[in-house]
Amino acid sequence: MTTPSGHTDAIAASRVIGTSVYNTEGDSIGSVEDVMLDKMSNGIMFAVIGFGGFLGMGEKYHAVPWATLDYDKDKGGYVVPFTKEQLKAAPAYSIKELTGADGEAARNASFDYYQVTPYWH
Numbered sequence: 001m002t003t004p005s006g007h008t009d010a011i012a013a014s015r016v017i018g019t020s021v022y023n024t025e026g027d028s029i030g031s032v033e034d035v036m037l038d039k040m041s042n043g044i045m046f047a048v049i050g051f052g053g054f055l056g057m058g059e060k061y062h063a064v065p066w067a068t069l070d071y072d073k074d075k076g077g078y079v080v081p082f083t084k085e086q087l088k089a090a091p092a093y094s095i096k097e098l099t100g101a102d103g104e105a106a107r108n109a110s111f112d113y114y115q116v117t118p119y120w121h
Helices: 084-089 095-113
Strands: 020-022 028-038 043-051 060-064 070-072 077-079
Touching: 028 060, 028 077, 028 095, 043 095, 060 095
Parallel strands: 020 077
Antiparallel strands: 020 028, 028 043, 043 060, 070 077
């Protein structure tokens, strides 16, 4: 089975981590730092996208619904359908906050903020 952009639906996490992420205007906004897995549904809760910072200082981490990332072969990275303004205003977390309470608080806030239909319903 393929994704909407024609890619296969299976990919190794090691190929995803470190991949650049772009916004709708084509600007580089960060990279995939990690993926959070939902052990109970066997799905991906969200991608952890690192925005800003320099040499690891001041970086913000955002939980972005996995289904919103679309790989663009020409860019060699993922594109999310959000503007700079949306991304700047998005909930930001520390790595500890992203994993606290099994990641559910960050997941729920992310899906609410980006208005993405929850996969768990």
